[in-house]
Amino acid sequence: MKRSLLLAGLFGTLTALAGRDHQPFGGLPVMVEKANADEAGKAGRAPSMPMARDPAVAVAEEYEAARRKGTREAFELFIARHGDDPLAEQARAQLKRLSR
Structure with a gap:
């Protein structure tokens, strides 16, 4: 009986020490959520x-x-x-025109 009371008291103490700014079950720490919140207070x-x-x-x-x-x-x-690109053929044609 005393052991269960001790465990319950220990758990309650740890919960109280953790406070509101620590990690809730299954989520990010509250301070991280606050840091990511936008100006309206919603998590961004x-x-x-x-x-x-x-x-x-x-x-x-x-090419342009x-x-x-x-x-x-x-x-x-x-x-x-870009020798393999289809626009390379147009560039080659432009080079031939410049050579004339």
């Missing part, structure tokens, strides 16, 4: 990485930059970087 989402760019769009933008520059070096650099 953790910051995340921005979405990766579409590679095809990046290649098309690089080479076309605007219009130099042999710009088209050669584009072909060296």
